[in-house]
Amino acid sequence: MTTLSDPPPASCQAAPASGLKLRALFRDGQGEMHLDWPIARLDEAIQDVRGTLWLDIEDNPGEPSPAAEHLLLNVFKFHPLAVEDALRESHIPKIDDWDDYLYLVFHSSSIDPISDDLCLQELDVFLGPNYLVTYHEAPIAFLSEGREAIEHDPRDRMKHGADHLLFRFLDRSVDQSLAAIEVLDERVDQVQDAVMESLGPQNLHQIFRIKRSAIQLQRTFSPQRDVLNRLARDPYRVVKEGHRIYFRDVYDHVVRIHDISESLRDLIAGTLDTYLSVMSNRSNEIMKTLTMVTVMFMPMSFIVGFFGMNFFGEALELEARLPKWFLFFASLAVMSLSPVGMLAYAKRRHWF
Incomplete structure (x- = not known):
């Protein structure tokens, strides 16, 4: 001073x-x-x-x-x-x-x-x-x-x-x-x-x-x-x-x-x-957006990690029962729809 x-x-x-x-x-x-x-x-x-x-x-x-x-x-x-x-x-x-x-x-x-x-x-x-x-x-x-x-x-x-x-x-x-x-x-x-x-x-x-x-x-x-x-x-x-x-x-x-x-x-x-x-509010908005993005992709990360384990396919013998292309597109659909579902749920609860 x-x-x-x-x-x-x-x-x-x-x-x-x-x-x-x-x-x-x-x-x-x-x-x-x-x-x-x-x-x-x-x-x-x-x-x-x-x-x-x-x-x-x-x-x-x-x-x-x-x-x-x-x-x-x-x-x-x-x-x-x-x-x-x-x-x-x-x-x-x-x-x-x-x-x-x-x-x-x-x-x-x-x-x-x-x-x-x-x-x-x-x-x-x-x-x-x-x-x-x-x-x-x-x-x-x-x-x-x-x-x-x-x-x-x-x-x-x-x-x-x-x-x-x-x-x-x-x-x-x-x-x-x-x-x-x-x-x-x-x-x-x-x-x-x-x-x-x-x-x-x-x-x-x-x-x-x-x-x-x-x-x-x-x-x-x-x-x-x-x-x-x-x-x-x-x-x-x-x-x-x-x-x-x-x-x-x-x-x-x-x-x-x-x-x-x-x-x-x-x-x-x-x-x-x-x-x-204003700085605090802006930081809160940024953190809320980043958190929402993380939550949206959390199911995708879970599915990728879960189905990526080697023993899963061998235990259920999915490769023998279903064609590989079906498993690929089914997994892709689930991974695509899960972020959309999480976003819709957040909108409904007014989190975002």
Whole structure:
């Protein structure tokens, strides 16, 4: 069974390392939007308490960049344990309160269209009073979509603050996971139809792959539900009280996905039971047919064996009393009629 700490399947592996990518978007206290804020001036953006800064860090997979570590430790002054968690370890979804900022681990999920494996992308988030730092090791679609939306509508997308920007990203992540659930549901329907049409090891393999993905998805969303519940209810300093209702809405979506994943596991278990039942019924039919064929030819085998003994003809002197051709055709008739008689008897008793 796969765990969250296990490496993803080959089809879900991150893209090859392409170097550190830093993108900073900054809306200053006067409402002016800067779509390409210089990394060297991050301190200035952090000091603007009325502004909103979003720094997105895309690092090398499995090879944390010293430059990224320097930014997190020395520019934003995050705790070394939180930075170590973000750079070097993979965690289940969680939230840590460091008073002046929050550290979150969140996962977005998708289904590989070829192997039906669940692909998890970890997103590490640092949320401060006026900044949002996202760290990940591979491109994440909803972050790219959020950046494009800000570029197309720079005035309104970041005016509500960093916590509202985080809500938008988490909401898009949950929507992406809901799409993964729908894909798994379609796969279950397809494999159910395939099981009823034909049996084969490929169907059994697909059932277990879908089951593994569903279990992994449920294990991921169980802690993510707790993360969003805390964001919606706990009085964190960096989350405005009026914005908790937005996280509550995302929490409701996660609860729905968690419930759907549980029902999906039941469907997969039912599909596996159906497969085994159909396989058992088909084996029974085959065994019944083979048994009936054996029974049909049993009288023939008895006659051939009985009359094939040497002493029988000598004891009764059949060869002297009857012509050989008569004995041959009589034996042939008895041997031919006995399977037919056995088959008719089995049909009458509804054995076959």
